[in-house]
Amino acid sequence: MIEGSQYELQCDVQNVAPVHLLTVNWYKGQHLVKSVESDHHSSITPVNYSNTLWISTSKDDDGVQYRCEAELKLGPEGPQPPPVVTSDPLNITVHCDCPIKLQPVKLAVEFGASASANCSTTINHHGMGWEASEGAVDMVDDVQFITWRVESLTHWDIEPICYINTNKQCELTLQVTVYKRPDRVSISTVGHTGPMIEGSQYELQCDVQNVAPVHLLTVNWYKGQHLVKSVESDHHSSITPVNYSNTLWISTSKDDDGVQYRCEAELKLGPEGPQPPPVVTSDPLNITVHCDCPIKLQPVKLAVEFGASASANCSTTINHHGMGWEASEGAVDMVDDVQFITWRVESLTHWDIKPFCYINANEQCELTLQVTVYKPPDRVSISTVGHTGPMTEGSQYELECDVQNVAPVHLLTVNW
Structure with a gap:
């Protein structure tokens, strides 16, 4: 490989199941550089899976070994430690015939902060300097050392280049990652307010405001002190600050009453970045679960093709003052003294339908039927x-x- 260039490595995992529980870990020597959870949910039978990693080379990478490992995260009910299969190492050879050295070879700098790097050589009779959109240094003759320095870095895409003129000009680019911590991280429940109902599913959303670069962002989800999900952003569209959102589906039980969920935004800037990595955490979201609604839905979820028929039953075992269904299609008026009532639509034409069965006992309670309306591609x-x-x-x-x-x-x- 050529110093200062970028290359793409690929990790191929053959015949693994289930793929949605697969994590690919990338190592440079003994250092974990990236961990990627598979987002493929299409198969529970064995499939092949590939993941890629972009690397930038420097003199110091000559002789380094990369490897990847496939880890099946099967949870506490699976074998401990989790099953891991590791690739053979990939040996990296880096060619460099430009007689200059950068120190450091990479920088991670917060927007608006100061930055500097040194460029040196061991040869004589030359001119050397720095080209950069900020902090450029005019060529100086017969020096062995020259510094690039910026007091307040305000260019997102800065690429300082140290150059040297001997018989010919050669140059080395300083890899600079300009980052910005989020202004705010917040967590909310999508499309729901108030207490949650036991046995139902809800979608939580984590909103990360004004963060850069988004491709180095990881969103970590916590239930109490337990990490439940870690998601690396797959957005590569911008190096300037953007907003980013990620969602988590949860199923509620009695034990979830009083639980706190939170999410955190972590910028994984690598060994050249601040240690530990910058993290901004949301305020906690307090979960209240009501589990005293004496009705049952059968089924509790539906997937219905647009225009097809749909139905579900709602039942109870107690005496009450009336029960019914509210829905944008197929609503059923309240009926007294029944233990069973059916919601039915002959041709479902509402995409966002959310039927719920309600019962009036000492007070009214309700249970929402989860309906996914789908349409196969034309x-x-x-x-x-x-x-x-x-x-x-x-x-x-x-x-x-x-x-x-x-x-x-x-x-x-x-x-x-």
Whole structure:
């Protein structure tokens, strides 16, 4: 490899199940550089899975070994420690024929903070300097040492280059990651207020405001002091501050009453960044669970194709003053002295329907039926982007899969 260049490494995991419980860990020597949880939920039978890691090379990487490992996180009921299969090491060789050295070779700098790096050489009879959008240093003759320095870094995409002129000019780029801690991290319940009902599912959302760079962001979800999920951002669109959101589905039980959920935004800037990594945590979200509503839904969840029929039963074993269904389609008026009542729609045409059964005993309580309305795609097509005719051996091409008119898109998986 060439010093100062970027390369993509790929970890191939063959014939693993279940893939949604797979985590790929990347190591540089003995240092864990990245941990990625699979987001594939399409199969419980064995499949192949691949994950990639971009690396930037420096002189110090010559002779370094990279490896990846596949870890099945099966929870406390699985074997301890979790099953792990590790790749053979990949040995890195880095060529460098430019007689200058950067110290450090990488920087992680908070926006607005100071930054500096040194460039040195051991040869004579030359000129050397720094090119940069901030802190440029004009070429100086016959020195062995020159410093790039900025008192307040305000360029997001800065790439300082140290150059030297001998018989020819050569240069080395300082890798600078400019970061910004979030202004605020908050947690909320999506589409719900008030107490939760035992046995139901709810969606929590973590909102991270004004953070950079988003591709180095990890959102950690906690239930009390227990880490329940860690999600690395897959957004690579911006190095300037953006807002980012992540969601977590929870199922409630009696034991969840009084539990606190929180989320934290962690910027994993690598060994060149501050240690420990910058973390901003949300205020806790207090969960209240009501479990004294004496009704039962059968089924508790439905997946219905748009336009198809749907039905569910609501039952109770107590005496009451009336029970019924409220819904944008198929509502059932309150009825006295029954133990069983059915919600039914012959042709479901509401995408966001949320039927709930209610009962009036000493007070009114209710239970919501979870309905997913779906629509298979009208058409799926594949094409080559920006190219027609035969392909050339050894070249790269982009294929595109177009899925037309599908819902809900968050449950869609595209398999290549």
